[in-house]
Amino acid sequence: MTSRLYEMYRPTQEEHARQAFVGALKSFVNGEMERDLVRRYHEELMPAHRERHGSEPTNRYEAIPVMESDHDYQLWCSAVYSSQDLLWETTGETVDRVLPAMDARAAELEADPQRLGTLTLAPTLQLPSPIDSVEIHRQPGGYYYRQSQADLSAAVLYMGSVEIYRNAKGFGQAAQPCDTGVGRNLATLVSSRYPDLQPTRVLDLGCGVGAMAMGLKQALPSAEVHGLDLSAPFVRFAHLWANDLGLELHMRQADAAATGYDSGQFDLIVSQILFHETWHDKLPAIMREAYRLLKPGGVFFNVDIPYQPDRIGLPEQVLNHWQVVNNGEPFWVAFAETAIRPSLIAAGFDPLHAFAEYQAVGGGREYFVFGGRK
Amino acid sequence: MNKFDAPERESVVLRMQDPKRVRPKFVREPDMDKVIDALLRLAMEISVIRDRLDIHEALAELHGIPADAIESFEATPQIEARRRERRDRLVRGVIADLR
Numbered sequence: 001m002t003s004r005l006y007e008m009y010r011p012t013q014e015e016h017a018r019q020a021f022v023g024a025l026k027s028f029v030n031g032e033m034e035r036d037l038v039r040r041y042h043e044e045l046m047p048a049h050r051e052r053h054g055s056e057p058t059n060r061y062e063a064i065p066v067m068e069s070d071h072d073y074q075l076w077c078s079a080v081y082s083s084q085d086l087l088w089e090t091t092g093e094t095v096d097r098v099l100p101a102m103d104a105r106a107a108e109l110e111a112d113p114q115r116l117g118t119l120t121l122a123p124t125l126q127l128p129s130p131i132d133s134v135e136i137h138r139q140p141g142g143y144y145y146r147q148s149q150a151d152l153s154a155a156v157l158y159m160g161s162v163e164i165y166r167n168a169k170g171f172g173q174a175a176q177p178c179d180t181g182v183g184r185n186l187a188t189l190v191s192s193r194y195p196d197l198q199p200t201r202v203l204d205l206g207c208g209v210g211a212m213a214m215g216l217k218q219a220l221p222s223a224e225v226h227g228l229d230l231s232a233p234f235v236r237f238a239h240l241w242a243n244d245l246g247l248e249l250h251m252r253q254a255d256a257a258a259t260g261y262d263s264g265q266f267d268l269i270v271s272q273i274l275f276h277e278t279w280h281d282k283l284p285a286i287m288r289e290a291y292r293l294l295k296p297g298g299v300f301f302n303v304d305i306p307y308q309p310d311r312i313g314l315p316e317q318v319l320n321h322w323q324v325v326n327n328g329e330p331f332w333v334a335f336a337e338t339a340i341r342p343s344l345i346a347a348g349f350d351p352l353h354a355f356a357e358y359q360a361v362g363g364g365r366e367y368f369v370f371g372g373r374k
Numbered sequence: 375m376n377k378f379d380a381p382e383r384e385s386v387v388l389r390m391q392d393p394k395r396v397r398p399k400f401v402r403e404p405d406m407d408k409v410i411d412a413l414l415r416l417a418m419e420i421s422v423i424r425d426r427l428d429i430h431e432a433l434a435e436l437h438g439i440p441a442d443a444i445e446s447f448e449a450t451p452q453i454e455a456r457r458r459e460r461r462d463r464l465v466r467g468v469i470a471d472l473r
Contacts, residue, residue, distance in 0.1 A: 013445060024461035028469065075472050077400035085390065085397075092386025140389035151383055326398060 005244045008101050009160065011094045018090040022083060023164050029079045034319055037073055041315035045070055060309070060317035067318050077322060084327055088140050091160040095153060102152050106240050119239040120252040121232055128255060130330075131230065131279050137161070138328040143231040155209050155237030162211075180245075183215015186270060189359065189369065190301050197299055199223045199268035205256045205286065206230075206274030210238025210249065216270070217247045226250040226266075228259055257285035259293065267298040275304050280334035287347030294374040300349070306358050306368040308336050340370045349374070412471040419464070 011019060041063070049066050050056050057063040067073045109115050127144055135142040139161070145154040183204075190197065200223055204213040207227030217225040227249060229235050235251040242249040254260050256274065269290045275283060290300045307320055324332050340356040349372030356370035435441065449457070 013447070020457065021461050021464070024458065025465050028462065028465045033469070071401070071403070072473060074401040075469070079469065079472075081398065081400065089387060089390050092390060096385040096387060140386055140392075140395075141384075146383065153383065153386065157386055 003244050004105070005102075005241055008098055008105065009094070009156070009163075010098075012097075015090065015094045015097075018086075018093070019164050022086045022090050025079070025083045026087070026164070029076060029083055033072075033076050033079070037067070037070075037076055037319065038313065038315045040070065040072060041067060041318075057314060060314055060321055063314040063318050064321065067315065076319075077326070080322075081326060084138055087161055087164055088138070088157070091157055091164060092140065095156045095160055099151075099153055099156060102156055102240075103150060106152055106236055107150065109240055109243055110236075115239075116243050116246070116248040117239065118250045119236065120250075120254075121235070122253045123232075125230075125253060125255070127230060128279065128282065131282075134328070134330055136277055136328050143234060145233065152233050152237050152240075154231060154233040158234070159209050159237070180211050180215035180218060182272060183212040183217070184219045185215070185361075186212060186272065186301070186303060187216055187219035189303070189367075190268065190270070190299065193301070194299055194373070197268065197297075199299075201266045202226065202268045202270070203228065203259075203261075203266045203293065205259075205269060205271040205290065206278065207235070207238060207251070209234050210241055210251065212270070212272050213238065213249055213251075214242055214245060214247055217242075217249055223268075224250065226252065226261075228252045228254050228256060230255060257282050257289050259289055261293055263292050264295050266293050267295050269293060269298070269300050271302045271304075273304055275302065276329070276332050276335040279331055280338060283335070283338060283343060284347060287343055287349075291348040291374060296374055298374045300344075300371040300373070302370050303367045304335070304370075305332070306366050307332070308368070311358070344370065344372050408472055412468050415471065416468065 045066050046056060046063075057066055110119065132144060133142075139154070139157060141154060141157075143154055143158065145151070190199075199220055202216055202220065202223050202225045204216065204225070204227045207213045207229050208231075210227055213225050213227035217223070227235065227238055228251075229238075230253065232253050235253045238249070239251045242251070252259070256271075256278070275286075278286070287300075294300060309317055312320070320332070323329050341354050344354040344356070345351050354372040356368070358366045359369045360366050431441070431444065434443070
C-alpha cells in the first residue's frame, strides 16, 4: 500500500544508519545481555550471596542490592539508559527534519471537506495529573507536548521510535512505519473467544497514533471504528494516517474515564497497553466507563504486558523494576500488582464472564488479556 | 495546557539537551581506562568508514554516478543482512570492552 506519510517520514541514509545501530544496540542489551544477567544471578550472584549471608533473597527488593553490586548489571543499566537517549536523539533528528511537511499536510487535510472520518479535539480538556507531567519511555516532552497547538511532533516521534524497534527485529529500511498488524491480530483474538460477536461499532481506548484502530478497520471493514486518546497530537496524527491509508475512522481526544459518548453505543471496546501506561487510580473509572458504553452483549477486551510479579523470576523482576525507575514506566508496578478480575467485577461486569488470563501468541511470547461481556 | 507547553517549538534534539534531563550514574567504579578504550576504538572505526566512503563516492562520481543516487539507493535484503551482521559485531565488541 503506498503511503504518502511514509514517503514524508523516510529517514536519510545517515539517519537510517544511526537508527539501525541503535536498534542493534537495543536488541543486544535487551536480549542477550539480559538473558546473561539472569543466568549470572542464578549461577553466580545468588549462590555467592547465600554463602555470605546464609539465606537467599525472597523478593525483588532484597535481590536489587545483590544485582546492583555486579559490574555487568551496572554496565547493563548504563547501556540501556544510553540506548534510550540515543533512540530519542536519532529519531528526533528525522522528526525535526520532516515535521514542517507533516504539519502542513495535517493542516491541508483538516481543511478538506472530503476527508474520511472525523476528528474531535478538546482544546479545553484539563489533562489529569500526574499523567500530564510524565514522559512515558522518557520520550522528550511526553505524549502531550504542545497538545493545544498545531504540532504533531509527539506523535511522529512516537511513531519513529516504534520504527527503530522494527529495525531491531530485522525489518530494515523498507518496512512501513507502525504496522497495523496489531489491530488485525487483536480482531483474531476477539473473534476466536467470541465467535458469535459481529461488531458494528468498535472503540479503541488509548489508541495512540492509531495503528490498532486502523488494523481493526482493515479486519472489520463494515464496522464503524472509533479511536480515543488523551493526546491531541496522537489523535490528529491518527486521523491523518487513516486518511493516508484510505480508512474511515473517528478519532476523539478525551479521557478514557469520561469519554463523552452516549451510553450503550458500542459492541466492542478494546485497548492495548493502555492500563500500564495510565495512572492506576484511573483504572476503576475507565472500567466503569467501558461498561457504560457497551451495548448489552457487548465485549470489553484488553491486551497488556504479562509482567505480574508472581509470573516471573527475581532477576527479571529486578530488571523490570529498573525500567520502572529509570525508563519512564511509573505506572507499570501498580498495574502489575492490581487484581484485575475483581476490578472488572466491581466495574459492573458479570463474574461469569469477567476474565483475566495469559494468552500465548507464538514465539514463546504471551499477552495478559482481560475483559468481560455486558 | 500542561507543563510541556512551550511558546515556540523546540527541536527534539534540543529537548534532549535540556539540563534538567540529568543522566543518572549506574557504574560505581567507572574504570575510565575501559571507557577510553571503547571510545577510541569507535572513533577509529568511524574514521576508517569515513575514509572508505569517501573513496566510494569519489569513484562513483568519476564513473558518472550522480551524488543523489546514494540517497535514493534501496538496499536489497542481502545488503541489509550484511549490515545487520556488522552492527551486531560492533555492539558486541564495544560492550565486551566495557566489561
